[in-house]
Amino acid sequence: MTQTPHTTGVQIAAIGALVLSFDAMLIRLTEATSWDVVFWRGWLICLAFSALMLFNRQKSHLPDSRKNWIAAAIIAVLYGVNTVLFVYSIGHTSTANTVVILASSPLFAAIFSRMFLYEPIKLRVLFAIVLAFTGVVTIFAGSFNGNHWQGDIAALCLAISMGAVLTLLRHFSKLPLLPIIAVSGIVAGLLAIPHASPLSLPIQSYLWLSIMGLVQMPLATWLLMRAPRYIPSAEVSLFLLIETILGPVWVWLAVGEETPERTFIGGAIILTAIFSNSLAALYELKKRRNSLPK
Numbered sequence: 043m044t045q046t047p048h049t050t051g052v053q054i055a056a057i058g059a060l061v062l063s064f065d066a067m068l069i070r071l072t073e074a075t076s077w078d079v080v081f082w083r084g085w086l087i088c089l090a091f092s093a094l095m096l097f098n099r100q101k102s103h104l105p106d107s108r109k110n111w112i113a114a115a116i117i118a119v120l121y122g123v124n125t126v127l128f129v130y131s132i133g134h135t136s137t138a139n140t141v142v143i144l145a146s147s148p149l150f151a152a153i154f155s156r157m158f159l160y161e162p163i164k165l166r167v168l169f170a171i172v173l174a175f176t177g178v179v180t181i182f183a184g185s186f187n188g189n190h191w192q193g194d195i196a197a198l199c200l201a202i203s204m205g206a207v208l209t210l211l212r213h214f215s216k217l218p219l220l221p222i223i224a225v226s227g228i229v230a231g232l233l234a235i236p237h238a239s240p241l242s243l244p245i246q247s248y249l250w251l252s253i254m255g256l257v258q259m260p261l262a263t264w265l266l267m268r269a270p271r272y273i274p275s276a277e278v279s280l281f282l283l284i285e286t287i288l289g290p291v292w293v294w295l296a297v298g299e300e301t302p303e304r305t306f307i308g309g310a311i312i313l314t315a316i317f318s319n320s321l322a323a324l325y326e327l328k329k330r331r332n333s334l335p336k
């Protein structure tokens with residue numbers, strides 16, 4: 043049976059999200075400050091993708107127009123900033139809060155697709171957006187009474203930015219991924235320089251940072267940035283639910299971090315919104331296929 047582009051995109055996104063789910067655990071295991079993690083993560087990702095570009099130099103190419111150069115630069119900067127936001131959020135709130143709020147990114151992708159690509163927002167998606175924001179507000183309600191609100195705001199900014207990145211990748215589907223990801227690592231590394239002390243970490247920290255920066259993040263990033271070439275950006279970001287579910291599990295197994303009670307409530311609302319929207323989309327697709335002449 044010939045594999046369809048949609049099936050290929052689903053497989054790529056699912057594997058990418060699974061690999062990404064180990065991210066928070068690796069950050070916790072480094073036992074380093076947020077800026078030290080951003081510094082090494084950024085430069086190691088740059089090193090990994092620069093090496094891939096050299097290895098694949100016959101297939102590597104640069105943007106072929108001024109418009110594509112601008113789009114590539116914007117995506118690289120946004121993705122570099124996303125690195126800072128994610129690491130900062132993990133360092134200033136619970137892992138569950140970060141990944142649950144990040145799960146709202148497909149809803150922002152839908153909003154941006156409507157605003158800039160003029161793709162209509164269906165009623166089911168609009169309902170999911172309202173429901174998911176209710177979940178985000180529920181999580182925030184428990185944060186402003188403590189010291190987690192800064193990390194939660196960083197996670198919300200990350201979700202918005204991730205929605206924008208996926209939408210841009212959907213629109214500019216022919217952009218070269220390797221140089222974009224390499225430059226995003228440079229952006230993150232440069233942003234961390236004024237705040238980091240990267241040579242003062244324990245030896246074991248460099249082991250976890252190397253796994254994260256040279257293997258886990260490059261693989262997850264490349265897969266998740268490639269998937270929008272086959273399926274819509276909003277659908278790609280739905281696979282971040284894998285990280286939402288598994289990320290806190292890996293952290294709990296590794297360091298015993300507990301999940302706040304309000305996060306369970308807000309997370310259940312967000313996951314219900316996104317899962318119900320996905321089921322409705324699958325039903326629509328199946329109904330459309332059954333209506334085609336055979």
